[in-house]
Amino acid sequence: MNHARTDFRAFLDTLTVAGLMHGIDEPVDPYLEAGAINRHLLESGLPGPIYSRIKDSIPGMRLAANMFATFPGVAIALGLPADTDVHDIIDCYRERFGRTTEPVVVAEGECQQNVLLGDDADLTGLPAIHGHPGDGGRYLGTFGVSVTKDPDSDWTNWGIYRGMIHGPRALGITLHPQINHGGRIMAAYHREDRPMPYAMFFGGDPLYTILGGPGAPPGVSEVDIAGGMRGRPVELVRCKTVDLTVPADAEIVVEGTVSPGDVLPEGPFAEYPGYLVSDPAPAPVVRVTAVTYRHRAILPTCSMGIPMDMVFPQIQMAANFKRALLQARLPIDKVGVPRAGNGMAVVVSTDTPIAGLPQRIAATIWSDAAGSKLTPYVIVVNTDVDPMDTDAVLHAIVAKCHPARDIHVYPGFYNAPLQPYLPPGPHRALGAGGANVLFDCTWPIDLAPQDIPLRSDFATSYPEDLQRRIKHRVDAWSLTPIDLRGKN
Ligand SMILES: Cc1cc2nc3c(=O)[nH]c(=O)nc-3n(C[C@H](O)[C@H](O)[C@H](O)COP(=O)(O)O)c2cc1C
Incomplete structure (x- = not known):
């Protein structure tokens, strides 16, 4: 104790x-x-x-x-x-x-x-x-x-x-x-x-x-x-x-x-x-x-704004969604509610190619008490993407989510009245006139393994012993890191 x-x-x-x-x-x-x-x-x-x-x-x-x-x-x-x-x-x-x-x-x-x-x-x-x-x-x-x-x-x-x-x-x-x-x-x-x-x-x-x-x-x-x-x-x-x-x-x-x-x-x-x-x-x-x-x-x-001044709701929502997804026996890996989405977007990773799995993931989240009120955006990615890494998630959207085939819009869902995109008036007060959306950023299930494009980053592209040697050499150069996430 x-x-x-x-x-x-x-x-x-x-x-x-x-x-x-x-x-x-x-x-x-x-x-x-x-x-x-x-x-x-x-x-x-x-x-x-x-x-x-x-x-x-x-x-x-x-x-x-x-x-x-x-x-x-x-x-x-x-x-x-x-x-x-x-x-x-x-x-x-x-x-x-x-x-x-x-x-x-x-x-x-x-x-x-x-x-x-x-x-x-x-x-x-x-x-x-x-x-x-x-x-x-x-x-x-x-x-x-x-x-x-x-x-x-x-x-x-x-x-x-x-x-x-x-x-x-x-x-x-x-x-x-x-x-x-x-x-x-x-x-x-x-x-x-x-x-x-x-x-x-x-x-x-x-x-x-x-x-x-x-x-x-x-x-x-x-x-x-x-x-x-x-x-x-x-x-x-x-x-x-x-x-x-x-x-x-x-x-x-x-x-x-x-x-x-x-x-x-x-x-x-x-x-x-x-x-x-x-x-x-x-x-x-x-x-x-x-x-x-x-x-x-x-x-x-608290002083809310952009970004949000608290991140415990993101931890709780991710934990609750993950519990619900595992209870539904869906083969998922990680769940993240990234800070930038203020609870309005959840990202789930999976590598299991089952037809309709992204839809079942979305349906489970939208059946959860918080998800049904607060989270219209569900993004499903492969496990090479960390759901909490917003840069990686955005890259998955632009690289793997086909604009006509993989974005599924479901009109008529309740959206929280505070959702800024709802038009003012009685509809907003009721949370009516909203919609939910699923971004399926997983490779299509009918894509043959040999046809899946190879990632071109350091961790995936090069043999492990070469990676080790390169890291060792670069460490010896004692370089000062630069911020690649700058806004310019
Ligand atoms: C900082 C913060 C402020 C909140 N403000 C409100 C609020 O003003 N009204 C509200 O209904 N829920 C608000 N919520 C959400 C509720 O706390 C949440 O819906 C919770 O489920 C309410 O508990 P209950 O289910 O026992 O009613 C807030 C949550 C947080 C973390």
């Missing part, structure tokens, strides 16, 4: 030592400035920020961004070495996800070192940012995990749903009965005309945030999966004002209730596809009853 500290601070400390995060002590404005710094650091390949002085927030409170932006960072969050190969991270997640260990409730937790009740429970003192000029307001909830409990069973759901500050004690949340489990649970309370108890927590073990992202099947509590994946029960404390429990090691907790019919316009928000596409829309409001936090609490935040 691993009893090393795994809270958010320990995670950030490890990232800092690895050169992936760094502290910023200068005052920074939560209005646009922090968001712009977050994006600039990310897009310049610089370490993520831990701000210790966000203007107008409770003294001592801190804000962190870009902590999930790298694959080494996600490896660290999962307890793996930072240099773990991305496909090994995917396989580790795939193998561990699904183990469960029930949590334990403890009497005290760091997350309640400071308790603000009633009128003192003021959200505006938290270091939430207005990150992008087009956003509808200051977003407290970006990496916040919503906690809701089914009124009719033991199911406690964790899910990440964005949350915009409306005022000192009002937080707008994108709870929606058709879209997320939190919304489905809310509908069960509201059918009986009862307010739903609600909590949003931030930080704690980074696994909590990671597990809040993809969700688990209805009835399965993510907290049990967090315990199973970490190999020990999650320690929870009872909330101060609502009948819910939250992780003892969380940084900040917001408690409140969501009453039937209580909605306010929420959004827009610069979202995962990298474009600002949504309009303000009515969303449920959490009326805040308590805010609790650790001393010198650290709020995690």
Whole structure:
């Protein structure tokens, strides 16, 4: 059993030592400035920020961004070495996800070192940012995990749903009965005309945030999966004002209730596809009853854009798709959800020439809960292409995917309403008018082995002993590498 500290601070400390995060002590404005710094650091390949002085927030409170932006960072969050190969991270997640260990409730937790009740429970003192000029307001909830409990069973759901500050004690949340489990649970309370108890927590073990992202099947509590994946029960404390429990090691907790019919316009928000596409829309409001936090609490935040500032969803989607493909007994090798595709494209490799295999791969992905909502692009490649290598994938498309024969368009599929190519209006709101597409970049199954063109690269073209000798000679020349992925 691993009893090393795994809270958010320990995670950030490890990232800092690895050169992936760094502290910023200068005052920074939560209005646009922090968001712009977050994006600039990310897009310049610089370490993520831990701000210790966000203007107008409770003294001592801190804000962190870009902590999930790298694959080494996600490896660290999962307890793996930072240099773990991305496909090994995917396989580790795939193998561990699904183990469960029930949590334990403890009497005290760091997350309640400071308790603000009633009128003192003021959200505006938290270091939430207005990150992008087009956003509808200051977003407290970006990496916040919503906690809701089914009124009719033991199911406690964790899910990440964005949350915009409306005022000192009002937080707008994108709870929606058709879209997320939190919304489905809310509908069960509201059918009986009862307010739903609600909590949003931030930080704690980074696994909590990671597990809040993809969700688990209805009835399965993510907290049990967090315990199973970490190999020990999650320690929870009872909330101060609502009948819910939250992780003892969380940084900040917001408690409140969501009453039937209580909605306010929420959004827009610069979202995962990298474009600002949504309009303000009515969303449920959490009326805040308590805010609790650790001393010198650290709020995690995200600043989405191009590229995405988090890569754990790509790991989870690849792991879940791979599990589904293997369960369907399809002969696949690797699965990748490359960063550049923001979850909207998946690449699968296979060398097995079976008629219709690419279609069965695509059908399996589009039957998955996340794939059916988020991933209209399925690209199937041979195993000489690493699905996470976007240059290699693009090359496979242009070299092996016949423009008239191998691109299969399936109109009528649901596409996420945030998909930028959907036209604005009621169709987009419904996710209607979309389509899915399969790029079959495998050699045709009727191509005789002797007719398959030979790759002309170093690793495939030359005998191994010649390769070894050449590498040895070139090493001795001590040359400085140049970046062939430049944008020119
Ligand atoms: C950073 C981040 C932000 C997210 N924001 C939202 C959101 O605002 N609304 C939403 O419905 N899903 C959002 N999601 C996706 C949900 O977390 C995901 O659909 C998950 O399955 C929800 O959990 P549930 O299935 O238990 O409802 C977000 C995910 C991440 C990682």
